[in-house]
Amino acid sequence: HHSCKVLVVGGGTGGCSMAAKFADKFKDQVIIVEPNELHYYQPMFTLIGGGIRSFEASKKLMKDTLPKNAKWFQENVMSFEPPQNQVTMSNGDTVQYEIMIIAMGLQLYWEKIPGLIECLKDNMSGVCSIYGSDTVINVFPKIARTKSGTAIFTFPNSPVKCPGAPQKIAYIAEDYFRNIHILYPCQFFPKQKVRNNVKVVYNTALPVIFGVKKYADALWDVCKRRNITVNVQTNLIKIDPAKEEAVFQKLDGSNETFVEKYSLLHVCPPMGPPDVLKKHPSLTNEVGFLSVDPKTLRHTKYSNIYGIGDCISAPNSKTMAAIAAQGKVLYKNIMDDLAGKPMTMAYNGYSSCPLVTGYRKCILAEFDYNLKPLETFPVNQGREYFFTFILKTYVFPLLYWTLMTRGKWDGPEFFRKYSSMIKKKEI
Ligand code: FAD
Ligand code: UQ1
Incomplete structure (x- = not known):
């Protein structure tokens, strides 16, 4: 049975970066489960799907990524006991903490779409997804193989990580079909001039193409210019692998369903909070996300529990x-609290x-809670640029x-x- 000053549950983006911050401060007093x-590095999955970066560049051993001056248990947290300041791991051991x-x-709910799992496993099917570390490598070969028919890209009826990714892969594939691309040193691109034979469709369960109006307008423009059909309030509910058909349901109140034949089907699976969290209603909101104050990121009920990343309730x-x-806000707030001071930073x-x-x-x-643009560079970021592509890719x-x-x-x-000082006021 173990104890520590700071316990970090999850060693992904949020967990690893917070553990590194605290392990620098409190050496050997941090435990990661x-x-x-x-x-x-999941943001690379989109580029792997487009054949732009290699799968190898997206991964590292966990042991070489997590901070060396923290203790790592390669286990799952199976249950939380907040009144005892304790969690229980999959090996039966408990960990006590001062701060957690x-x-x-997020958990991916592949099984919610009947037919999806078997199609993804089948290399010959046209069904693929950049969302799984075990499915992403099949995406580019499947795009490259598509010469005709309909290429459908979906966005589910649930919160997702990187809500832009399901349409980014559509734009990349569409560009590939057109054969307007440069050669990358790491990748050989065979010639593809099949755009006239492939219909490109983006079916999203959301009522909008993007949540921020400025960028939504820009994206609608991209779709119109490049003849990409966008259907909003259109949710994938089932796949029939034998017929190569996808079943969609309209979310416009009519609940109508319709069937669309595909040659390529890129699926963003439904997602939600991890099951373990959902089993602890005292920690979560109604839908199972860790209930935190959206400004301080402190738990709404337990003052020594905090949350970061995809599993929290902040909108x-x-x-x-x-x-x-x-991470910046959370670190400062926890340090303030440990020093007995009021928290001063707000996300x-x-x-x-x-x-x-x-x-x-x-x-x-780039935007904030109010869905107002909050841009870094002294240009109009509602436009397409090569420099932002280089930022993203390298x-x-x-x-x-x-x-x-x-x-x-x-x-x-x-x-x-700094750049807001030189940026011209936009009209
Ligand atoms: P994760 O990094 O997913 O880590 C969660 C960790 O918790 C996992 O390692 C898991 O094993 C662990 N865990 C789960 N259950 C337990 C348990 N019971 N006990 C212990 N540990 C547990 N973001 C951008 O900013 N820009 C982008 O361009 C971008 N593109 C993306 C494209 C794709 C295809 C995807 C999938 C994501 C993209 N993202 C992007 C989003 C970004 O990757 C995530 O938001 C981020 O990685 C989430 O970090 P996290 O720490 O919350 O969760
Ligand atoms: C960012 O900080 C970040 O984390 C490393 C990303 O994840 C891949 C991003 O995609 C973006 C856009 C940012 C923001 C950084 C700048 C310079 C705008």
Whole structure:
């Protein structure tokens, strides 16, 4: 049975970066519980799906990623006992803590779409997904094989991580079908001029293409210009592998269902909070997310529990960029609290989504809780740029592995303040 000053549940983006911050401060007094052998940089999955980056570049051993001056148990947390300041792990051991940070991420509910799991396992089917570490490598071969028919890209009826990703992969595939792409040193691109034979469709359960109007307008424009059919309030409910048909339900009140034949079907699976969290209603809101104050990120009921990342109830868009901003606030607030001072920092809901729209361009969306743009660079980020594509493809991964996993990247707030001084006021 173990005890520590700071217990971190989950060693993904949020858990690893917070553990690194606290392990620097309180050496050998931090425990991380994380079951996985490998640590993935998930934002690269979209680029792997487009054949732009290699799968190898997206992963590292967990032991080489988590901070060395913290103790790692390669277990699952099976239950929480907040009144006792204790959790129980899958090996039966308990861990006691002074402070606990919960960073368990989102669970993917593949099984909620009948037919999906068997299609994903079948290399010959046209069904694929960038969302799984075990499914992402099949995406590019399946896109490259598509020469005709309908390529359908879906967005589910649930909260998801990186809500832009399901349409980014649509834009990349569409660009690939057109054969407007540059050669990358790491990848050979065979010639593809099949765009005229492939219909490209984006079916989203949401009523909008994107939550922030400025970027939504830009994305509608991209879709119109490139003849991508967008159907809102359209939710994938079932796949029939034998007929290569997908069944969709309209969420416009009519509940009508319809069937669409596909040659390529890219699925973003439904997601939600991890089952373990949902089993502890005293920790969660009605739908199972860890219930935290959206400003301080402290638990609403237990004052020594905090949350970060995709598993928390705060209504920000669930991204790594959001976690960078949350981490700064969380660290400062916990240190204030430990010093007996009131918490002074508030998270403003900052989130960012580099909306890759092809093989050399990207719209870098950045916004806050109010869905107001909060941009870093002194340009109009509602436009497509090559430099933002380079940031997404090469700079952010480097930033992640060298700074963020070591607790040393708090987001671009610093640059934003600087560039807002020179940015022209937008009309
Ligand atoms: P995760 O990193 O998922 O980590 C959760 C960890 O908790 C996991 O390691 C898991 O094993 C562990 N865990 C689960 N249950 C337990 C348990 N019972 N006990 C102990 N540990 C447990 N973000 C961006 O900012 N920009 C992007 O361009 C972008 N693109 C993306 C594209 C794709 C395809 C995907 C999938 C994500 C993308 N993201 C992007 C989102 C980003 O990757 C996530 O928001 C971020 O990684 C979430 O971090 P987290 O720590 O909350 O969860
Ligand atoms: C970011 O900080 C971050 O975390 C490393 C990402 O994750 C991949 C992002 O996608 C983005 C956009 C940011 C924000 C950083 C800048 C410089 C805008």
